[in-house]
Amino acid sequence: MAHVSELISTDIEEYLKAHENKGLLRFITCGSVDDGKSTLIGRLLYESKMLFEDQLSAIEADSKKYGTQGDEIDFALLVDGLAAEREQGITIDVAYRFFSTDRRKFIVADTPGHEQYTRNMVTGASTADAAILMVDARKGILTQTRRHSYLMSLIGIRHIVVAINKMDLVGYSQDTYNAIIAEYSAFARELGLEDVTYIPMSAFKGDNIVNHGDNMPWYQGTTLMSYLESVEVDDERLQRGPFRMPVQWVNRPNLDFRGFAGTIASGVIKPGDAVRVQPSGKTSTVARIVTHNGDLGQAVAGQSITLTLADEIDISRGDVISAVNAPAQTADQFDANIVWMHEEPMLPGRPYLMKIGTRTVTAQISAIKHQLNINTLEKQPARQLELNAIGECNLSLDRAIAFDAYKDNQDTGGFILIDRLTNNTVGAGMLNFALRRSQNIHMQHLDVDKAVRAAAKRQKPCVLWFTGLSGAGKSTIANLVEKKLHAMGHHTYLLDGDNVRHGLNKDLGFTDADRVENIRRVAEVAKLMVDAGLIVITAFISPFRSERRMARDLFGEGEFIEVFIDTPLQVAEQRDPKGLYKKARRGDLKNFTGVDSAYEAPDNAEVKIDTVTTSQEAAADHLVNLLTMNNLG
Known part of the structure; x- marks a missing residue:
């Protein structure tokens, strides 16, 4: 008995060692709704003997409850784990499954077919070596087929199987199969997809999944399992x-x-x-x-x-x-494709955190070149990217990074964008190439610097950044502060919201995107003025925390003082010195802060002034005293 036990133990060790040394293929299934993605994965799990008896019993029971195929097993229920998916018969989330054969291990991602879940599909495809694109033989090439094909080309999946499924429902027609190949091949050439394999199958019946079967003698190509066991994985490349x-x-x-x-x-x-x-x-x-x-x-x-x-x-x-003889490139400005993955739109000029490899930097989308209509592949103009939108953009970083084009190396060319305030992942992107100007523009050393200019003026430069609702009293208090500082002999400059929009920012409106760009420009001008040694005062609504944070990050320690003019909306609206609230309430003024555009109050402003209990004169005196004690030397 001991000898038998040793043999069994040896066999188990050899099996585990062989299993450990197998290669791993990551692949996705994608396509239109109800093309049979989940059924196919369920079939693969079943055929590879990866189901336990209790799982089979449960799926048989679920097939009777949810299935539509009579007494036969509905393999899709093995994968569609969410209750909402089972009730609707669709896949919403990305479902990952592991299975193994004698030759290889597999991780498969079943990605959703609906257009509104594009971000889910991109998530599932981001680590895939290959893709199985499901096509219902009865319906042929659909809009979603083209959409997912474009996403696969964008993400850089090199090996694609066009699985022409449900051949049993078209009488296993070779003509149907050939017509679909002809149509898809023409589209694949447009996208530059080169390694495409076509397999006719029935995931429900099992034809050409593991074995060829007797229903399509006219097809002599590979079965799906043979393909998956032999296709090259990215690690090898x-x-x-x-x-x-x-x-x-x-x-x-x-x-x-x-x-x-x-x-x-x-x-x-x-x-x-x-x-x-x-x-x-x-x-x-x-x-x-x-x-x-x-x-x-x-x-x-x-x-x-x-x-x-x-x-x-x-x-x-x-x-x-x-x-050393084939280094990565370095740059701080790029052309990139970005897939937007958040309900709040992407706004050019807004700073985001960008994580590429192991490095995290601050990034801004400086321009959207175009948004792609992934149904028609048409390039369309856009001022912002909404959820699930894909755009080609100019990307500007706060420092140079090492990178490769995404098509050459996904690890050093792929990135994610993160909201700096919430830490939510809001976008995924692929670097295409460095913008030429980023290689030609360098910071010029200047002998007369900020310290020298400040010493000549005998003051410590800084920016007082006023924020608050329209009618809160920002401009009035800021004007009083500048008058008092000027009387004391200090060198100042007041950047007022209305005044700036008569010149520097007269091309901007009041959409969220324009507001972001308005504050970006003002912050950069304020930075130059502080570098000149001035005390700068800005009076802007600056409604978004993200842009105020962006402005703060441009300045050194102690140089940025946020002043929240805290006036309740009803009080500001009662004052309404310019009649703007009345226009907004009538609908004559769109995107007005406090009415139909949000104001995000500061969380930790250095100074908070309640204008209900504090007079404007007292508020100005308080700020001048603060500057005198802490900043003016």
């Missing part, structure tokens, strides 16, 4: 690319060891290889490749390692270690 490793962590456990940890995004590395650190451009050679299990003689794409270098050079988290 990436090993042939130039070496890239974003630095995730600088490992310094003691004074004798300094290593740089990360996951290799592409290429192969060996001790002695020359590398370049970016964006700094400094070079060195690899001394050791360190892992938990000891040093390696070679490491490849997908491995997590720690590199030590022959030279002591400055490297931080977010830097990219590249092959």
